[in-house]
Every structure is written in C-alpha cells, then in structure tokens.
Amino acid sequence: MNPLTDQMTKCESCPRKCRVNRLQGETGFCRIGANAQISHVGLHFGEEPPISGTNGSGTIFFAGCNLRCAFCQNYQISQEFQHGTTQTMTTDELAAAMLRLQERGAHNINFVSPSHVIFQIADAIIAAKEKGLVVPVVYNSNGYDSVDALRQIRGLVDIYMPDIKYMNNELARRLSAADDYADIIPGVLAEMLDQVDHLEMDARGIAVRGLLLRHLVLPGHLDNSCKCLQFLADLSPYIFVSIMSQYSPQYKACDYPEINRTLRRDEYDQITDYALDLGLENAFIQHLASHDHYLPDFARKHPFNSASSGRRGGKRERFDRDVVK
Numbered sequence: 001m002n003p004l005t006d007q008m009t010k011c012e013s014c015p016r017k018c019r020v021n022r023l024q025g026e027t028g029f030c031r032i033g034a035n036a037q038i039s040h041v042g043l044h045f046g047e048e049p050p051i052s053g054t055n056g057s058g059t060i061f062f063a064g065c066n067l068r069c070a071f072c073q074n075y076q077i078s079q080e081f082q083h084g085t086t087q088t089m090t091t092d093e094l095a096a097a098m099l100r101l102q103e104r105g106a107h108n109i110n111f112v113s114p115s116h117v118i119f120q121i122a123d124a125i126i127a128a129k130e131k132g133l134v135v136p137v138v139y140n141s142n143g144y145d146s147v148d149a150l151r152q153i154r155g156l157v158d159i160y161m162p163d164i165k166y167m168n169n170e171l172a173r174r175l176s177a178a179d180d181y182a183d184i185i186p187g188v189l190a191e192m193l194d195q196v197d198h199l200e201m202d203a204r205g206i207a208v209r210g211l212l213l214r215h216l217v218l219p220g221h222l223d224n225s226c227k228c229l230q231f232l233a234d235l236s237p238y239i240f241v242s243i244m245s246q247y248s249p250q251y252k253a254c255d256y257p258e259i260n261r262t263l264r265r266d267e268y269d270q271i272t273d274y275a276l277d278l279g280l281e282n283a284f285i286q287h288l289a290s291h292d293h294y295l296p297d298f299a300r301k302h303p304f305n306s307a308s309s310g311r312r313g314g315k316r317e318r319f320d321r322d323v324v325k
C-alpha cells in the first residue's frame, strides 16, 4: 500500500484545498511541508476526565494550523513558529514518539491540531500499530477537516475530539479566516459520528472510543454558542460535549473589542442553562475562574507546568451550579 502522504502532491488534506505539492517542499495556508512539525510531546492532565484519566493523555502538539484564530492560545506554535518551539518528525520518528508515550502509561495518544497533517499522522499510526501500539488514538482537531480525508483514515482513529467553533460563517471569517466553517462542520461531525459513534468509557471512566465535542464560549458571541449547541442537540441529544469557559484574550484578540476580555459568569451560565434546556444529557463544564490555568508557554521545555486540571466533568445532573461552579 502506498503511504497516505503520497497524495500530498496536490494537497487537499483539509478544506483549504491549496493543491500545493508538499512532497516537493511547497507549502500552503498551513505553512507545513511534507513532514509534520512537532512542538510538544508529553503526558497532559488538563483534558476532560475520560481523556486525561489518572495517568494522563499522551499529547502530541503539531505546529502550523489551517485556521487563523485571532484568539489562539497556542499562537506561538500554530502561527508564529517561534524559535526553538518545533521539530521535524518523520513517520518513523512520530511512531516512536507514540510508543514512548504508551510506555509511560498514557491512556491514549492525543494528536492536537492534526487537520493539516492528517495523512502524516495516519501513516505514523499504521507504523506504530505494527510495532505494538494498542492504546486509543485521539484526533483532537479544530473541526475544519476534510471529510474525504477523514474517510481515508477510517479505522485508524478511536476517539474524535473536534471543536465546533462556529455556526456562523461571517464570524468564522472574521475571527478565524474560514468563511465556510459553518458549511464544513456538519459533514465533518456526521462522518466522525458515523465512524466511532457516541463516547464509550471503560469501567474506570476512561474513554475507549467515540465522539467528544468541544465548544469554547466566546465573550460577546452567545448567539453563536446557542446555534452550535442547537446543532449538536439536533444531531443527537446523547452527544458528549465539553462546554469550555477558559477563553482568554490572547494573540490578536486585542484587535477585536468584543473578545478582548474573559468570559463573564452570567454569559457562561446562560450557555450551560441553554444546553440543559436543549436536553443535552452528556456535558462537561469548567470552573469559570480558570482562564489562565490552561495557557501553555511553548517556549518552555514543559509548556503546561503551571496548568491545572481544573476541567470538571459530569453528566446532566452535574450541570447543577452549586456542584460545578
């Protein structure tokens, strides 16, 4: 079988469809060529409880991105490629990194920002499985994925963990330079759900398979959050969704007055109440006072040293404010 990366001679790995020849060193919107660029590999304890568990999630952070989110908290590696924050990895090196995380006890291998390197990742998963990888593979994306590419990697990913950022193309254009995000995301989520179904956990509460959505509530854009949650409720009331309050004005957020602040409690309450009203039964919510706990610094050897695992989880009953906030 030819490596999946072979088809990057006219790259359509993501919805941008730049059609550049990445195998010859050309780069498109994501600015990443033939090999993936890795910014951090390590156990991470700040994900949702079924993902981090007790041993941690085996995260692999990729540099570059196919979005340009003005508020990106990982802008050092997604947009600026700051000196010393990235390292090129071949397929075999990426597979070896996965196996080392498994040896360290990771509950899963968690690919963070994988959309623009989906085929490099797929080839590495195949290589790692041949060498003994058995823990679940998590595809932790911004949701701006190619449905065709996802179909081609069917069977390689156990847990899809995409964002649903927008159900408003104008907002997606303004804040993330993706004027078709709201058109793309429904097909992506339908494909992911078809491949892995709803989130399943083992007896310890650790995720083994399925779909877990994430939605970051943006200050001043509650209508967008409501539309995203409405879409998910229509897709399935049993869908697992993490409603995130951790927004912090990073990167170029200061250029957009309405998002140049953290989220207020009343805004987050409004959105979590709305999710409850919609009948979304499986939701994770966060402590509101945790904005800075999640901010990494990729210029450090251990970017998440000051991060806490403040994300809280629970089913519908844990939406009760007295319990979770």
Ligand code: SF4
Pocket: 011, 012, 013, 014, 015, 016, 017, 018, 019, 020, 027, 028, 029, 030, 031, 032, 065, 066, 115, 116, 117
């Ligand atoms: S993965 Fe990169 S080069 Fe390929 S289509 Fe997307 S943005 Fe363009």
